Structures are given as C-alpha cells and as structure tokens.
Amino acid sequence: MKFTRRDALKGLGGIPLMGAVWWAGAANTVAEKKERSAILEQLNIQPSLPSAVPGIGGNPIRIGIIGFGIRGEQLCRALGFATNEWKEEMRLAAEEDPKHTALADFEAQDKLNVQLAGICDIFDYQANKALNSFNTPDNKMERFRTFQEMNRSGKVDAVVIATPDHWHAPMAIDALENNIHVYLEKPMTHTVEETYRLREAARNSKAVFQLGHQHRQTLSFQTAKDIIQKGTIGHVSLIQTNTNRNDDNGAWMYDIHPDASPQTIDWDMFLGSAPKVPFNKNHFFRWRKWWSYGSGLSGDLLSHDYDRLNCVLNMGIPDSVMASGGIYTHRDGRNVPDVLQVNMEYPNFNTGSSQPKGKEKGMTFVYSATLGNGFNRPTILMGHDGTLELGNQLTIWPDGGSTRYTDMIEAKKMNPGVPIYQYNPGASTPDGVASATSQYFADKGLMWTYINGARVDSTFLHMREWLSSARNGGKVSCGIQEGFEEAISSHMAGLSYKLGRRIEWDSEQEQLKPIEGIDFDEALLASM
Amino acid sequence: MVAIRNEKCLVNSMVLLRLFIGWHFLYEGIIKLYNPDWTSYGYLASAQGPFRPFFIWMTNDSMIGMADWGNKIALVFVGLTLLLGIFEKWGAIVGALLLALYYLAHPSFPWVDQLNVEGSYWFVNKNLIELVACVVIYQMPTSRYFGLQRIFSKKEVMTHTK
Known part of the structure; x- marks a missing residue:
C-alpha cells in the first residue's frame, strides 16, 4: 500500500483546522485582555488594603x-x-x-x-x-x-x-x-x-x-476616594443617594416587649430633656418616630449617606440646604417625615476637571428617601467623564460626552453602556443577609467590608480602631470634626424640612446664618 | 436494522459532526487556557439541582484549582482528538463525561432555577444534545477515514506487509 495525496489530505486535514481554532481563541483572548489592561492601566485605580492598627496590649x-x-x-x-x-x-x-x-x-x-x-x-x-x-x-x-x-x-x-x-x-x-x-x-x-x-x-x-x-472602614469607599482623586470620573456635579425601605422594621416599628411597664422602665430618665409625657411604650421602643427623641430621616438615615460621601469626597458642610417631604406612608401618630428630599448645595466644591480651568465648579448632593417603597436606587456620583455607582461594590461607566475618554470612545475601546471598572471585593463569598433592613445596609456597604475575600463586620473594625487609638494613640476615622460636619449637615436638613426654608451655613463664623425670629433648636425639637 | 441509503454521505456527515464538536471544545478550552482570570467558580457555586452539594464541594480552596485545570485540559484534549482524528473514542468519552457534569450542575429541570441560560429548555438542553452526539461519535468512529488515524493505520498495514 502506498500513501496517496488523498491519504495525506484526509489524514492531516484536521491540523490546519486545529491551528485556526487555536489561533482564533488565543488571539481573541489576548487582544481582549490587552484592551482591558490598557484601560485599567490608564485609570490606575489602586484597590485599598485594610489599614493595620496596633494591637491592644496590657490590661483589657x-x-x-x-x-x-x-x-x-x-x-x-x-x-x-x-x-x-x-x-x-x-x-x-x-x-x-x-x-x-x-x-x-x-x-x-x-x-x-x-x-x-x-x-x-x-x-x-x-x-x-x-x-x-x-x-x-x-x-x-x-x-x-x-x-x-x-x-x-x-x-x-x-x-x-x-x-x-x-x-x-x-x-x-x-x-x-x-x-x-x-x-x-x-x-x-x-x-x-x-x-x-x-x-x-x-x-x-x-x-x-x-x-x-x-x-x-469599608474598603470600597477607600478605593472610591482614590478613583475620585485620580479624576477618573471628572468633575462631579451631582450626587444622588437614596433610602428605599418598605417594611415595618425599616420604618422604625420595632417590637414592644411584654415586660415593659412603669415598674421595669425608668421613664423619667428616658425622657431626660424631652417634654414630660406620661409613660408610653410606643414612645419608648419606637422613639425614632418622634422629634423629641429621634431625628427622623435627616438624622437617622441621611446622616449615613452624608458621611459615606463625606468620607469619599471630604466635602464638609454644605453652603445651603433645602428639604421637603411629609408623612405619606405611615400615618401612625409619628411626627417625623417618612418621605424626604434634601438638596445640599456646594457651589465652590470641585473634584478636579478634564475641561478648561474654571468651567466646572460646584456640586449638588441630593438625598431622596421613602419608607414606602423598597426599590433599590443605588448611590450615584455623576461626573463629566464618568459615573460611579458606590456601595459595597464599585462600578464606573464612561460618559458619552466625556472629554477625558473622547479618543477611547471614538476608537470604540470604551462604550458608555459598558463599565470600565468594577470592584467587587466579596465576589467569591456568597452572602446570607437576613432581613430587608439589613439588606438595605449591606448593599450600601454600611454593614460589611471584605478583607482578602472574607466578610468582616465593619463595626468590628471601627470599634477596634477606636480602642487601639485609646490605648496606643493615633487618629480615628470618624472623630469629632467628621462628627461635627455630620451633625450640622443633618440638622440643616431637618431644619429646612421643618421651616420650609433654605438653611445657610456661614463657614467663616462656623455657624448657621440666623433667620430673624427663629430659634433653630426650638424649631428642630418642635413636634410640628 | 438500519438501511443506509448512501454510506458515503453518512460518513461525511459524521466527520463534519466530529470536527464541529472538536472545534467547539478546543475553542472553549483555548479561551480559558489563555485567560488567567478564568475560573469555574461561578458556574460551580451557582449549581442547581440534586448534585448541588457535590459542585459546591468542588468550589472549596483545595479543589477549585484542580477543577479549573481539569476542565481546561479535558476541553483541549477532547478538542484535539476530535479535530485531528486520533484517539477519537477517548475524546468522545471524555467529552460526554464533561457534558454530563455541565448538565448536572445546571440541569434543565422545570423545578430548578435556570441561571445564565439562553433559550428555553424542558429537560433537554444543548449540553444534553451534544452529549448524545459524543455517544454517536463513539459508536461510529471516522478517524480512519478522515484524521491522523488514517496515516497511522496505513503505516501499520505497510509494516505488516513488509
């Protein structure tokens, strides 16, 4: 028997096919990888690592x-x-x-x-x-x-x-x-x-x-800080943060314990500086629903969102605040609003610009809240060059009108509909978060952070930092200055809601600009 | 039992089926081989149905590396054997086993959540069909007709005749 041409063709015919498939697979994968790494290299975002704190030595x-x-x-x-x-x-x-x-x-x-x-x-x-x-x-x-x-x-x-x-x-x-x-x-x-x-x-x-x-302590927020500082999304003109809850627990309708009575509760101590009212279990367990003891959406939940952003941007107290809202979904005797919209103005704030100097300046921080709907509206930072979604994960989309990414978008290397960066430190950890309210906090990155892929309670890290600083010295992440800014900003929102007026901050004098005939604290505590 | 009207046409069709399946496996394998970030973690961790615990077990730290490499090597092996036409029966067996694993990790049972699937399936899905095609390839090898095996078998015959 002899090898014929036919034998060679039929015997070796698979080899060029193999070569073609191999080449196509390798070339496509490598090219895609190259394009990704070119974008990532240009963005040069450094995912944050947890900061080490010295241990707590000596006596407990x-x-x-x-x-x-x-x-x-x-x-x-x-x-x-x-x-x-x-x-x-x-x-x-x-x-x-x-x-x-x-x-x-x-x-x-x-x-x-x-x-x-x-x-x-x-x-x-x-x-x-x-x-x-x-x-x-x-x-x-x-x-x-x-x-x-x-x-x-x-x-x-x-x-x-x-x-x-x-x-x-x-x-x-x-x-x-x-x-x-x-x-x-x-x-x-x-x-x-x-x-x-x-x-x-x-x-x-x-x-x-x-x-x-x-x-x-959440690592994604520290990474977000790096993203903003590097001008990845350009000048941020609008921030949108939200509270979306639709359950009793989320609306502060906590359980009333059967043992509660004037004999088991020191009622006068509970009231403290609050107006004297007879013993009331509803007030005791669900105190967040009244201005006398709580601070409503502005102090209770806006404060979270405000500080989340203040931690990323360090924008401080707004020049002015306007708020409106009402009690629209839980008319159960509460006097704090359950729907609230707050606009905080920062006319002089700037996160860096990819356009001619002086063209961009100023930012509005919008907080929009309802306790009557649980649809998840994410926190969005809207910049001239891109959009950043902020939570326990981070996602960045390039903007179609971006100056910084014009070439990349024209060359089809970037697409406004496709994220250019995603940070998900907990990608390999399946989550089991129990209630609707805890899911709300978890999505916002308020409950957990991820260290080397493992889920860590951020409250643990925050308390550890505090204790370490108490024993060894060193700065805490949310000290009195950060607290001062959080408190004043929240109070401005609460006051604007209650007074139906614009509340302004005098940063030179470090005080609220007075409004004639109005005692701010009286207004803040009033039951409306 | 079966009357084949045109045996040559059947053999040619079988060759085509073998090449396409080999093509598919090789491409899948190469894509994964050249992407260092690829991992089967997501596919395994989201497994559904009666064998879920087994697939979840494969995602643990000591197993996942083996699962990833095993999958890549097996994909390329099946692809090479079927495309080149050599050891095709082994390729068909390994291919059928791989597809059985893919099917069992995300079976198209109506009571099981269908995750990341394109199309609509009721028990039978594309993995299952490709699996059966691998079984057919095992039954009707064609590498002596088209493939390296043709050259080797000729050689054998030639050495015997010497």
Whole structure:
C-alpha cells in the first residue's frame, strides 16, 4: 500500500483546522485582555488594603455599655460578646439555611482585649439580659443605675453609647469630661447648640472620641476616594443617594416587649430633656418616630449617606440646604417625615476637571428617601467623564460626552453602556443577609467590608480602631470634626424640612446664618 | 436494522459532526487556557439541582484549582482528538463525561432555577444534545477515514506487509 495525496489530505486535514481554532481563541483572548489592561492601566485605580492598627496590649480595656437595645446588642457583638439568646437563634437559623453565616462570622471574628465591665439600661429586662450572658467568671460585669454613676465609678475606661438621639450629647459630654473614651452612635447630636458643646468637650478631653459611622472602614469607599482623586470620573456635579425601605422594621416599628411597664422602665430618665409625657411604650421602643427623641430621616438615615460621601469626597458642610417631604406612608401618630428630599448645595466644591480651568465648579448632593417603597436606587456620583455607582461594590461607566475618554470612545475601546471598572471585593463569598433592613445596609456597604475575600463586620473594625487609638494613640476615622460636619449637615436638613426654608451655613463664623425670629433648636425639637 | 441509503454521505456527515464538536471544545478550552482570570467558580457555586452539594464541594480552596485545570485540559484534549482524528473514542468519552457534569450542575429541570441560560429548555438542553452526539461519535468512529488515524493505520498495514 502506498500513501496517496488523498491519504495525506484526509489524514492531516484536521491540523490546519486545529491551528485556526487555536489561533482564533488565543488571539481573541489576548487582544481582549490587552484592551482591558490598557484601560485599567490608564485609570490606575489602586484597590485599598485594610489599614493595620496596633494591637491592644496590657490590661483589657474596661467598657461600659449605655443602652442595650437593638444597636447596643450589635455593638456588643462587634466587641466579641453575644447574648445566649442570639447565639441560639442564629444556630437555629443556620440549621435551617446553611447560607446563614451570622454565628460562624461572629465566632471567626478576632478577639479584642476588652472587658464589658458595666451596663446602663433603664429597662430592667435589657440590663438583665446583658448581665445574664456577659457577667461570667471571665468577665465581671456590673449594672449601674445611671451613666453619671458609671462614669465616676472608676470601673470603666470607655463607654459605648447606643441610646435615643436626645441622650447622645449629654452622655458623651459627661464621659469625655471624665476622660472616658467614647464610642457614640449616629447622629452625633440632637440639637445644633449641643453639637458645639460636644465638640468643645472632645477637644478638651484626654479621651478618644469616635462616632459610629462604621462604613468609614469599608474598603470600597477607600478605593472610591482614590478613583475620585485620580479624576477618573471628572468633575462631579451631582450626587444622588437614596433610602428605599418598605417594611415595618425599616420604618422604625420595632417590637414592644411584654415586660415593659412603669415598674421595669425608668421613664423619667428616658425622657431626660424631652417634654414630660406620661409613660408610653410606643414612645419608648419606637422613639425614632418622634422629634423629641429621634431625628427622623435627616438624622437617622441621611446622616449615613452624608458621611459615606463625606468620607469619599471630604466635602464638609454644605453652603445651603433645602428639604421637603411629609408623612405619606405611615400615618401612625409619628411626627417625623417618612418621605424626604434634601438638596445640599456646594457651589465652590470641585473634584478636579478634564475641561478648561474654571468651567466646572460646584456640586449638588441630593438625598431622596421613602419608607414606602423598597426599590433599590443605588448611590450615584455623576461626573463629566464618568459615573460611579458606590456601595459595597464599585462600578464606573464612561460618559458619552466625556472629554477625558473622547479618543477611547471614538476608537470604540470604551462604550458608555459598558463599565470600565468594577470592584467587587466579596465576589467569591456568597452572602446570607437576613432581613430587608439589613439588606438595605449591606448593599450600601454600611454593614460589611471584605478583607482578602472574607466578610468582616465593619463595626468590628471601627470599634477596634477606636480602642487601639485609646490605648496606643493615633487618629480615628470618624472623630469629632467628621462628627461635627455630620451633625450640622443633618440638622440643616431637618431644619429646612421643618421651616420650609433654605438653611445657610456661614463657614467663616462656623455657624448657621440666623433667620430673624427663629430659634433653630426650638424649631428642630418642635413636634410640628 | 438500519438501511443506509448512501454510506458515503453518512460518513461525511459524521466527520463534519466530529470536527464541529472538536472545534467547539478546543475553542472553549483555548479561551480559558489563555485567560488567567478564568475560573469555574461561578458556574460551580451557582449549581442547581440534586448534585448541588457535590459542585459546591468542588468550589472549596483545595479543589477549585484542580477543577479549573481539569476542565481546561479535558476541553483541549477532547478538542484535539476530535479535530485531528486520533484517539477519537477517548475524546468522545471524555467529552460526554464533561457534558454530563455541565448538565448536572445546571440541569434543565422545570423545578430548578435556570441561571445564565439562553433559550428555553424542558429537560433537554444543548449540553444534553451534544452529549448524545459524543455517544454517536463513539459508536461510529471516522478517524480512519478522515484524521491522523488514517496515516497511522496505513503505516501499520505497510509494516505488516513488509
């Protein structure tokens, strides 16, 4: 037998096909990769790494808890202390749904060198709940009747304050005056006047003050800072942030505990500076719904969004604020609005420009909120060269009219509909977040951050930073200056809503521009 | 049982089927081979149906590297054997096994969520059809007609005749 030409053709015919397919696959992949890396190289965005904080050496830091409600319990978990009831509940939840990792996450969290030494809660049930779980041979915990008593007992080095808003400043000031470190929940204050007093107390104290905006630890926000500084999206003229919630918990309709009574709750202590009213369980558990104790959407949720952006842009207090809204979805006796639109003006703010000097200046920050619809409207920073969606993930789209990317867009290397950058540090971690409200916080990057792909509670990082700074010195991410800006901006929004007027800030004098015949704090506290 | 009207046409069609399937596998394999960021993690982690736990297990840190490389090597192997026409029976078996895994990870069962699929399927989907095509290739090898095997087998015959 002999090889014929036919044999050669039919025997080797597959080889050129193989070559063609191999070449096409390799060339396409490599070309695509090259194009991506050319864009990424040009953008030169550096994903942030977590900043290392020195450990807490020596004796454990003795912490007093003031307020052991929903948030107080969460803060204790961030410190490494979970109630037996919670652990049991989470164990059952994990049994039912293996994706529910709250207990596993809690157990995997690094241990902090702290002792929960004191508890102040004016509701006996809550104080006893803390004692039952935390007062153990390894962790001696004592109940104090008042925060003043605890601050002066010599038994605590630091306090964590998670009380209704009208108690924030008085408690923080008292602790700082006694040189006790303070971790305070947001919003920092309840009135304009006490914002200045708290700032003064923090400046004069040897103790470290940290405001509880834990998202300052979120890595995606630190990366966003780099994106803005590099001019990736050009001059930002509009920021849009939103609150979209449509559930009872999200509208502050918390459960009323069956043990609540005038015998188990120190009602006068709860009221504090608030108008005297008879014992009212609704007020006690759902205090966020009234201006006397809470701060409505402007203090409660706008403060989060404001600080998220202030952390990225460092834009400070707006020159002026206009707000409007109403109680449109929960007419249940509350007097804080449940639909609110706030426009904050920054006429002199600039994030850098790709156009002729002087053409671009100024920015509006829009906060739009409803407690009657849960459709997820993301946080968007709108720049001349691109759009940045900000959350736990970051996405950047180039803008069709961009100056910076004109060539790339014309050469079809960029397409306004296709993101040029995506940052998803938790891509390989499937999430299991329990409720609608916690999903709301998680999407915004307010609950978690990701370190080397692992999910970490950002509150834990925020508290760790505070404690490390208390023991070793060093700056905290959300200190009194950041808190001052958050409080004033939130109060401006609240005031504008209540007065139906533009509220202006005098940055030279560092005060609100007076309006004749109006006492701002009286207006802020009024029940409308 | 089967009356074949035109055997030559059938053989040619079988060659074409073999080449196209080989083409498809090789291209998929090469794309993954040249992209260092490619991983089967997403496909496995989002697995549905009765074998979900098995595929989830494959996503753990010690397994995922093997799963990725195993998939790439297997894809290229199937592609080369079917395109070049050599060891095509092995290629067909490996191809059928791979497709069975792809199908089981995201089966087209009506009670299972259909993730990342184009088209509409009820039990039978394209993976399953390609799997059966691999079985047919196994039954009707054509590499002695078109492929390297033709040269090797001739050589064998030639050495025997010497």
